Amino acid sequence: MPVITNVEDLRQLARRKVPKAIFEYIDHGSYDQLSLANNRNDLNAIRFRQRVMIDAETRDLTTKMLGEDVAMPIAIAPTGLTGLMHRDGEMLAARAAEAAGIRMTLSTMSICSIEDVRSAIKGPFWFQLYVFKDPGFNEQVIERARDAGCTALFVTVDLPMRGQRHCDIKNGLTVPPRLTPRNAFDMMTKPAWLAGVLLGKRKSFGNVDYYLGQKGNIWAAGRWGGDNFDRSLSWKDLVWIRKRWPGKLVIKGILDPEDAKIAASEGADGIVVSNHGGRQLDGTPGTVTVLPRIAEAVGDRLEVLMDGGIRSGQDVLKALALGAKGCLIGRAYLYGLAAMGEAGVAKTLSLMGEELRVAMSLTGVKNIGEISRDILYDDYGDKRRNV
Ligand SMILES: Cc1cc2nc3c(=O)[nH]c(=O)nc-3n(C[C@H](O)[C@H](O)[C@H](O)COP(=O)(O)O)c2cc1C
């Protein structure tokens, strides 16, 4: 087993453990991958102010996200098809998250169903809703999330149409799939994945299958899902959702202060500043760049979460300093899952928690509440405001 010291090590291990089509589905972005690159580059451009001789003995990472006590300001982002990265992927991720004292967000397009994840952990988890054309599906899935005790509903609004990811087409990860001698051979060289995922029992779109009343035909469910995203989604639909969802309601996929203000006035409890991990509109700024303006625009009218490019505790600290209450992580946990299953997700979380603890110590903050723009170089915020 290689020595793993950071998320990039898990990424390299994941590359060796799962077929190329699956790895690139996780790793890549849409079109020219400019938004994907901007997420990382913009985080890298931020500079910390180091402070010294400030008793670094203890650091408290605990905080609240959406009113819930969590061990650190990180949550697992919703990711579709996660059960294709590792058998029972969503259930394993939920277990690792629960053990680390943080929340996991289950995607509508998960392989394990809401009920599967409910059976895997005792505590709360969050659910992400893709709004489909069929109100019957939306109604049922919201009800099931409520019955499973999900405490927050994340409505993803940045995917009324799918941005094209060239790699998925080239790799045959399409509906129906395109099996070539090359990708068949590639799968043969990943025997653990083959036995666990492809020959294992659970390979359906859990939530869609449940609705369609079928079991095990992932491609039929995938086609249904792909064809049924509601392209007409608009703010009025939020009223319909709000009526059916008594818990915390979060809008995921906000990049503009004006949209953030509308979300607040429409009664959302939170937003996720997100460009879908650079998988949708290509050519947006990195999310950390738009974060300060959005946080300023909404003030404390709602809770601002952020995702996109977060690969370390240092990244989390930068996002918090610029106005996020917490960060969602997508690829960082998926690399861990694809590389080592539940232990890999646990590794991602422990690495990032420890990195956050060290970065807090070296910037002189003792707890999450003390994090502010003061820990960054002054010109950062001003420069970014002109983007
Ligand atoms: C493989 C993959 C699948 C995703 N599926 C979903 C999804 O089903 N629903 C959703 O709202 N966002 C989805 N996302 C976006 C993530 O929730 C999140 O916004 C993004 O991954 C954050 O960027 P990061 O991967 O750089 O951390 C997905 C992202 C990835 C990488």
Ligand SMILES: CCCCCCC(=O)C(=O)O
């Ligand atoms: C037809 C399957 C669609 C899954 C979408 C998952 C997703 O949001 C992603 O970024 O990938």
